[in-house]
Amino acid sequence: MDWRENINTLKEIYPGHFQIILDFATVDFLKFVLSNEYKYVWVYSHETKGSLEWKSYQLPLFDNQSYQQVMARHISFDFIMPTNEFKKLLPKIGPGITLVQLNELPKYYLNPATIKGKSRYDLLSNECGYLFEIDLPSATDYGTLVSSDRNFLQSLLDSKEIDWRNLP
Numbered sequence: 416m417d418w419r420e421n422i423n424t425l426k427e428i429y430p431g432h433f434q435i436i437l438d439f440a441t442v443d444f445l446k447f448v449l450s451n452e453y454k455y456v457w458v459y460s461h462e463t464k465g466s467l468e469w470k471s472y473q474l475p476l477f478d479n480q481s482y483q484q485v486m487a488r489h490i491s492f493d494f495i496m497p498t499n500e501f502k503k504l505l506p507k508i509g510p511g512i513t514l515v516q517l518n519e520l521p522k523y524y525l526n527p528a529t530i531k532g533k534s535r536y537d538l539l540s541n542e543c544g545y546l547f548e549i550d551l552p553s554a555t556d557y558g559t560l561v562s563s564d565r566n567f568l569q570s571l572l573d574s575k576e577i578d579w580r581n582l583p
Contacts (some may be wrong), residue, residue, distance in 0.1 A: 422557065423579045425568050429533040432434070433565050435572070437558035440551055442508045443583035447576060448560065449502060449516060450567075456501040458514045459493040459527050466490050487565045495520065511553025518544035536561060 420437055428434045437444065449456070466489050473482040489560070498516065521543050527535060539545040540563045547562040562568050571577060 419577045423563070423572070423582075425572060427565075428561065429536060431538040432533065432561060432563050433568050435560045435568055436583055437549075437551070437560055437576050438579075439556070440558045440582040441510065442505070443511055444551065444558075445505060445508075445512075445549070446502075446583075447574065448547060448549060448571065449498060450546055453496065453516045453544075454518050455520065456498050456514055456516055457493065457521065458501075458512060459541075460491055460513055461494060464509060486524045509553075511551060512583055513548070513550045515539060515548045516542070516546045516574075518546075536563065550578055 422438045423435060426434055469488050472485060472487050472490070474485055474487060475481065476483045476485070487558075495549045513527075517539070519542065521539075525538055525542065527548075530538060536548075539548065545562075546564060546567060547560055549558065549560045551558040560571075561569065572579070
């Protein structure tokens with residue numbers, strides 16, 4: 416079987432967790448997947464634009480109370496915000512983002528950068544009530560959309576609004 420047969424199709428990757436490999440989707444695809452029924456969007460391993468260059472920032476170096484003016488680069492962080500607020504940011508979001516839409520705030524120990532595979536999705540499901548995780552690379556490449564809700568993913572594949580032969 417040719418690996419391209421798996422693109423834009425629904426596959427079970429772990430028991431109870433399903434994936435669609437997205438054929439060159441961009442952040443514009445998010446308008447189709449974000450649900451108003453879920454409270455939060457968690458963006459993780461987010462990097463500021465131009466993070467390779469030294470730039471001036473006010474950063475909390477020692478605590479969350481005081482900020483220091485510093486030159487910094489390679490800034491990477493996680494952030495969570497209400498879904499409706501995140502949707503307002505969509506036009507400003509550049510290429511490349513990884514996010515989870517969820518109903519419960521994650522516990523301090525849940526770090527998607529270090530927890531992989533089935534354990535990661537089980538924790539997202541059991542502790543955060545996640546709808547999906549999507550990874551859209553910054554370069555034109557294949558992305559992934561993972562959910563424990565098979566019906567949600569199938570509804571996207573069946574949607575007349577999405578041109579699966581030419582994803583936004």
